[in-house]
Amino acid sequence: MYDANFKILLFGDDTEGKKTFTQKFMINLFSEGHEDTIGVDFEVKSLLVDEYKIKLQIWDISGEGRFRSFLPTYISHARGGLFVYDVTEKSSLTNIDFWLDIVKKDLTEEKTFPIIAVGIIPDSEKERQIFYEEGLKLAEFHRLDGFIECNVKSGEKIEKLFGAISKLMLERSPPPTEPAIAKSSRKAKKNALIAKKKRKKEKKNRKSKQ
Ligand SMILES: Nc1nc2c(ncn2[C@@H]2O[C@H](COP(=O)(O)OP(=O)(O)OP(=O)(O)O)[C@@H](O)[C@H]2O)c(=O)[nH]1
Numbered sequence: 001m002y003d004a005n006f007k008i009l010l011f012g013d014d015t016e017g018k019k020t021f022t023q024k025f026m027i028n029l030f031s032e033g034h035e036d037t038i039g040v041d042f043e044v045k046s047l048l049v050d051e052y053k054i055k056l057q058i059w060d061i062s063g064e065g066r067f068r069s070f071l072p073t074y075i076s077h078a079r080g081g082l083f084v085y086d087v088t089e090k091s092s093l094t095n096i097d098f099w100l101d102i103v104k105k106d107l108t109e110e111k112t113f114p115i116i117a118v119g120i121i122p123d124s125e126k127e128r129q130i131f132y133e134e135g136l137k138l139a140e141f142h143r144l145d146g147f148i149e150c151n152v153k154s155g156e157k158i159e160k161l162f163g164a165i166s167k168l169m170l171e172r173s174p175p176p177t178e179p180a181i182a183k184s185s186r187k188a189k190k191n192a193l194i195a196k197k198k199r200k201k202e203k204k205n206r207k208s209k210q
């Protein structure tokens with residue numbers, strides 16, 4: 001039983017690293033090489049954030065133009081997004097306006113939709129074409145909810161990032177009830193107290209009979 005079920009989008013141009021990034025998060029595997037995502041790929045992962053058990057539905061959307069007509073369907077009912085770009089490709093930021101427009105279009109709960117920009121960094125700094133400051137500035141300009149750079153091979157920060165976006169989704173779309181874990185631990189404490197009182201009473205009764 002989950003406390004919350006969040007659909008999260010990974011979007012951005014093609015061959016930026018969305019699949020590679022998702023795979024690293026899901027099964028801690030880094031594999032070189034690109035395979036076109038046909039429309040969209042799905043993954044599901046459970047996360048525990050602030051005692052809330054979250055079911056994260058990851059929708060890894062193809063960046064290819066031929067799938068653009070399906071985008072409104074893929075985007076519908078999402079609760080958060082990661083805009084993924086490749087810092088070794090200057091052109092990978094060219095379409096940020098397009099992506100943010102389409103993701104936010106028809107979104108009645110626009111305010112409840114956190115987006116974090118993720119710059120995929122190369123193994124060698126020599127290949128870098130987009131600098132950290134540019135990414136940060138762009139994220140601030142578009143009023144995104146966060147900005148991070150990470151190397152998929154090392155996988156550092158990826159787990160933390162999914163935790164951070166989940167926390168933002170929890171804040172913007174709070175579940176109607178308190179976390180089940182908190183509820184059950186309170187219940188367990190209450191039961192322990194009742195049992196303790198019962199034992200005390202039985203001891204007292206035994207003593208009075210002697
Ligand atoms: N060396 C290195 N290569 C990386 C890293 N991250 C991604 N790549 C490479 O970048 C390419 C990205 O491919 P995908 O992850 O399939 O790209 P995508 O964004 O899902 O592309 P579409 O499905 O077409 O939208 C692959 O060839 C990866 O091997 C990294 O941290 N280091």
Ligand SMILES: [Mg+2]
Binds near residue numbers: 019036037060062
């Ligand atoms: Mg892909």
